[in-house]
Amino acid sequence: MKIKLLLVAFLGFSITISAQTKKAGNSLLWEISGNGLKKPSYLFGTHHLVPAKFADTMKVLQEKLKSADAVVGEIVMDSTIQKKMAPFLMMKDNTLDSLLTKAEFKEVEDYFKTRQPGFELKELNNFKPAMVSLMIMLFDNPDMLKDVGEGIDNSFQAYAKKNAKSLYGLETAEYQGALLFDGDLQKQKKALLKSIREMAKSKQKMQELKTYYLTQDIDKLTDFFKIQDEETKEFMTELLKNRNKRWLDQLPALMQKQSLFIAVGAGHLVGAEGLIKRLQLKGYILKPIATN
Secondary structure (H helix, E strand, C coil): CCHHHHHHHHHCEEECCCCCCCCCCCCCEEEEEEECCCCCEEEEECCEEEEEEEHHHHHHHHHHHCCCCCEEEEECCCHHHHHHHHHHHHHHCCCHHHHCCCHHHHHCCCCCCHHHCCCCCCHHHHHCCCCCCCHHHHHHHCCCCCCCCCCHHHHHHHHHHCCCCCCEECCCCHHHHHHHHHCHHHHHHHHHHHHHHCCHHHHHHHHHHHHHHHHHCHHHHHHHHHCCCHHHHHHHHHHHHHHHHHHHHHHHHHHHHEEEEEEEEHHHCCCCCCCHHHHHHHHCCCCCCCCC
């Protein structure tokens, strides 16, 4: 299984949906203008495993993508990602059977066996707990990787390459690898065990996120990403707030130079620290646009 796909899966959940006409105030597509920009840019919130067909039928979205001079994503998705990500997935001086107690190791292995009889956790012994958590998510949701190779984020970048548009990544694959997999191993272990013990709750949250994204409900998405427990607060701050700040250091100069179609996870758009609000505070005019 390609590491690139695993990374994408870790950052989002699978959704199979069809495009719908939405009122302008409840849209994932926003126009950025003002502040001296010669041409408007566009900001679109993605859900990283949404198939490209979600956007393909959005006439207005496709028009804005076509009109832009460049496409911007979180990272540039290409054939080098797998090699760049690989070193972050493995433990160098530890193993799962050392990190986990015997009872915990059996608990994790037994969970895998309910999905795939005969599975032995020692096959993953050198992987970090965060990577094992990802694999559990995939085992529990076998359709998650369906269409991911033609996911919505990838489709925008493929369009840029095909149509000789500039393509920019706001961060590197190495940065994302460190963010997702270089955390404290004890915290990763705790999260791994929690993911098994609270799988029903996780599935419910995934369904909620699917529904809010499907309806392009900005208010619900704002509330969804606002709610977090103390265990994940630090990680979510880095995942959303701090990354937004780094991206906002780059976007003004890029937008000044050319019109952009910016496609990043929808969670980055919403809330007081989201890109919509922070761009407004920088003096830009942001206007929601109905996608059809």
